Amino acid sequence: MQHFKHALDKLKAQDRLRRLPDLPQEGRYIVSDGLKLLNLSSNDYLGLAHDEVLRHEFLAGDACRELPWSSSSSRLLTGGFPIYQELETLLAARYQREAALLFNSGYHANIGILPALADKETLILADKLVHASLIDGIRLSDADYLRYRHNDYAQLERLLEQRAANYRCIIIVTESLFSMDGDTADLPYLVRLKKRYGHVLLYVDEAHAVGAYGETGLGLAEMQGCMADIDILTGTFGKALASVGAFAVCSALMKDYLTNHMRTLIFSTALPPVNVAWTHFIFQQIPKMKARRNRLAALSRRLREAVAAHYPSPMPAAANSHIIPCILGSNEAAAKQAQVWQQQGYYCLPIRPPTVPKGSARVRLSLTADISDDELDGFIHTLNKTAA
Numbered sequence: 001m002q003h004f005k006h007a008l009d010k011l012k013a014q015d016r017l018r019r020l021p022d023l024p025q026e027g028r029y030i031v032s033d034g035l036k037l038l039n040l041s042s043n044d045y046l047g048l049a050h051d052e053v054l055r056h057e058f059l060a061g062d063a064c065r066e067l068p069w070s071s072s073s074s075r076l077l078t079g080g081f082p083i084y085q086e087l088e089t090l091l092a093a094r095y096q097r098e099a100a101l102l103f104n105s106g107y108h109a110n111i112g113i114l115p116a117l118a119d120k121e122t123l124i125l126a127d128k129l130v131h132a133s134l135i136d137g138i139r140l141s142d143a144d145y146l147r148y149r150h151n152d153y154a155q156l157e158r159l160l161e162q163r164a165a166n167y168r169c170i171i172i173v174t175e176s177l178f179s180m181d182g183d184t185a186d187l188p189y190l191v192r193l194k195k196r197y198g199h200v201l202l203y204v205d206e207a208h209a210v211g212a213y214g215e216t217g218l219g220l221a222e223m224q225g226c227m228a229d230i231d232i233l234t235g236t237f238g239k240a241l242a243s244v245g246a247f248a249v250c251s252a253l254m255k256d257y258l259t260n261h262m263r264t265l266i267f268s269t270a271l272p273p274v275n276v277a278w279t280h281f282i283f284q285q286i287p288k289m290k291a292r293r294n295r296l297a298a299l300s301r302r303l304r305e306a307v308a309a310h311y312p313s314p315m316p317a318a319a320n321s322h323i324i325p326c327i328l329g330s331n332e333a334a335a336k337q338a339q340v341w342q343q344q345g346y347y348c349l350p351i352r353p354p355t356v357p358k359g360s361a362r363v364r365l366s367l368t369a370d371i372s373d374d375e376l377d378g379f380i381h382t383l384n385k386t387a388a
């Protein structure tokens, strides 16, 4: 047991000890130590999670009264409630793909899909900045893997040229909107690249983009016009969709294969049917939430410009996402800046290595569509006065 204590003491000394905060919320505000802080770290990008109108509409419907709050089993045993297939049918239709498959979370999806697909004759080529869940999925698989420099497609191309012939299958893994830098992948480029080979699959995690981008809110692949060419497109319901769980859209063959090989799908109790009904309810309405998407884009543009006056931008100027990092460099500087802004009434958090590369500690800001202009003005004023 001493060993565990030493490990924690060490984290504490490095100012890296994590704790579980108690954070009651009031809409877009978080209550911390009796203070009300505007939440500038939210994943509720469209502001749906605390939308009373939507909630009451759902609560008044039949699904909510009739469906159980537990599936009591994996879908492959007795947990196969029809609502799962209903949602999958809706997803496949919206993405214009043959099939969709639900998972208990984005984490389950990412640690389940790669080990199912990849064996010793597979090479995984992953962007250096992909999410921890994808890294864990790679580690759990038997595949060889390499990580290319973030969005460095010249390097990716070289790796493919050098190695593609040595493997039965290659899987390129990327996020569409990167969670720590708020920049984006060039999906049409990746599609063209993979199409040069007959045995390269493209796996795109749209966790931060689903709901928030694209004409009908399907994500960046919709916006960039390449949904049909992504072999496995995943998204979570836990962020902009204000629910829980995740999905992949893919070919019917791929769905069957995953259903037979994916351990996180086979060996875990399926999500509560009532919750899947809520996801279905929300997802149905996503196309018509364009005003919220436009609002999010407008807020993002303003905050990005304000931040750019003080902090280096890690991304091409063209990216205009709702995730905006203020890169301070040292862990201490990031922690201190977050504390300053929290004291001024803004809930934002320092992100430090190993979550981000060494020397790039930052305060990560993320926006939600229901922040008012006055609220954003207030923060920008504070930023201009107190940015270190």
Ligand SMILES: *Cc1c(COP(=O)(O)O)cnc(C)c1O
Pocket: 105, 106, 107, 108, 110, 131, 133, 175, 179, 205, 207, 208, 236, 237, 238, 245, 246
């Ligand atoms: C949040 C996130 C996940 C995990 O999704 P959950 O549904 O929260 O488990 C996976 N991938 C990326 C890129 C994420 O940001």
